[in-house]
Amino acid sequence: MSPAFQKLLEERKIVRIVRDPAMIAKEITAARADLKDAKESLALKKSKWATIQGYYAMFHSARALLFERGYREKSHHALFIALRELYADGIERSLLQEFEHGMYLRQEADYGLKFSARSAQEVIETAEKMLGRAKLILKNK
Incomplete structure (x- = not known):
């Protein structure tokens, strides 16, 4: 167990x-x-909402995987750390990095008001990959 994961357990940010x-x-x-809503928002040129909705598609896919292993997170960061810890062998490192980048893009869109159609498309593509990976893992459990 990584020190970061252990710390989150001790702090009850993962339970x-x-x-x-x-x-x-x-x-x-x-x-x-x-994911459906994100694609519709992007088609309507609503890049901010497409980014946020795409991120939440990733978030819910990741939560499903956490729930599968008997854990619940108390923050977005804790979700990422737990996913990285619990699925080190089941999710490609590159996809985990894309998920982390999606977290950043969502935060920028939501709080920094920095967003673009390109970044929204990136988040949507990662969300599609995350959902596909989650469904595959859950199917093969």
Whole structure:
């Protein structure tokens, strides 16, 4: 267990939960809906919302994977650390890096008001990959 993951457990920013298939399914459904909304927003040239919605599609895919392993996060950063820890062998390092970059782009769009159609498209592409990977992992559990 990495020191970062251990610290989050100690600080209760990641907590153990009982695995609940209904919660996992709900997160995948939310990921699909957010991805659809992100694509629609991008088509309407609403890059800020497309970025935010695309990120939340990634977020819900990642949460489904965390729930699968019996954990729940208390922050976006904790979710990323837990995903990196729990799926080091199941998710490519490059996809984890893209997820982290998506977190940054969402924060910039939401709080810094910095966004573009290109960055929204990047987030949407990563969200598609994350959802696909999550569905594959959950199918093969």
